[in-house]
Amino acid sequence: KAGVTQTPRYLIKTRGQQVTLSCSPISGHRSVSWYQQTPGQGLQFLFEYFSETQRNKGNFPGRFSGRQFSNSRSEMNVSTLELGDSALYLCASSEAYGANVLTFGAGSRLTVL
Amino acid sequence: GQNIDQPTEMTATEGAIVQINCTYQTSGFNGLFWYQQHAGEAPTFLSYNVLDGLEEKGRFSSFLSRSKGYSYLLLKELQMKDSASYLCAVREQYSSASKIIFGSGTRLSIRP
Numbered sequence: 001k002a003g004v005t006q007t008p009r010y011l012i013k014t015r016g017q018q019v020t021l022s023c024s025p026i027s028g029h030r031s032v033s034w035y036q037q038t039p040g041q042g043l044q045f046l047f048e049y050f051s052e053t054q055r056n057k058g059n060f061p062g063r064f065s066g067r068q069f070s071n072s073r074s075e076m077n078v079s080t081l082e083l084g085d086s087a088l089y090l091c092a093s094s095e096a097y098g099a100n101v102l103t104f105g106a107g108s109r110l111t112v113l
Numbered sequence: 114g115q116n117i118d119q120p121t122e123m124t125a126t127e128g129a130i131v132q133i134n135c136t137y138q139t140s141g142f143n144g145l146f147w148y149q150q151h152a153g154e155a156p157t158f159l160s161y162n163v164l165d166g167l168e169e170k171g172r173f174s175s176f177l178s179r180s181k182g183y184s185y186l187l188l189k190e191l192q193m194k195d196s197a198s199y200l201c202a203v204r205e206q207y208s209s210a211s212k213i214i215f216g217s218g219t220r221l222s223i224r225p
Contacts (some may be wrong), residue, residue: 004155033212033213035215041217042200042215042217042218043156043202043214043215043218045212045214045215046214048212049186055210056210056211056212058212090154090155090156098143098206098211100146100161100204100206101158101161102146102153102156102158102213103158104156104157105155106154106155107155110179
């Protein structure tokens with residue numbers, strides 16, 4: 001069974017641009033969570049989607065948004081990029097909302113110049 | 114709100130035992146997790162505790178005391194491959210919503 005797939009793995013953007021990251025969960029997993037990981041802050045919860053609905057949201061500005069499609073694939077978007085948005089963005093899937101085990105993808109490393 | 118504290122770095126010797134502590138404060142506790150993350154890789158699930166006590170899984174054990182807001186991960190017979198960051202995480206539940214919140218992680222270095 002394929003794991004969680006995130007694309008792209010690496011990307012470089014400049015301030016003010018926007019970026020879209022994609023996450024394909026494990027087959028049969030219906031919940032997708034997104035986290036931002038930086039050396040200083042660790043993993044910070046962004047949001048979780050289940051059945052195409054955002055179920056919970058972390059403390060990030062409105063520039064961070066996401067969505068989930070009917071096949072459970074998810075995307076997150078960051079608009080008007082800032083230098084501080086440089087981070088590893090991790091997606092994790094689980095069988096259902098509130099499930100105990102998260103399986104993480106390898107992440108998308110975003111560098112904002 | 115929630116707050117999870119764990120040591121930033123620890124060092125231990127191959128073959129020895131190490132205990133990584135985690136304390137948490139949360140308004141709606143519903144389970145504690147430990148994840149392992151090797152440098153440049155994704156976090157992988159190690160253990161889950163929702164009731165007080167010790168859960169053992171091979172060389173790894175995890176303990177939880179809900180009244181004290183305290184957990185530890187115990188690693189026995191340390192191997193060089195155990196050099197990694199260990200992330201303590203708590204599921205916070207309130208009303209019908211829940212989310213898993215992570216601590217900043219403990220970077221464990223194993224020396225020969």
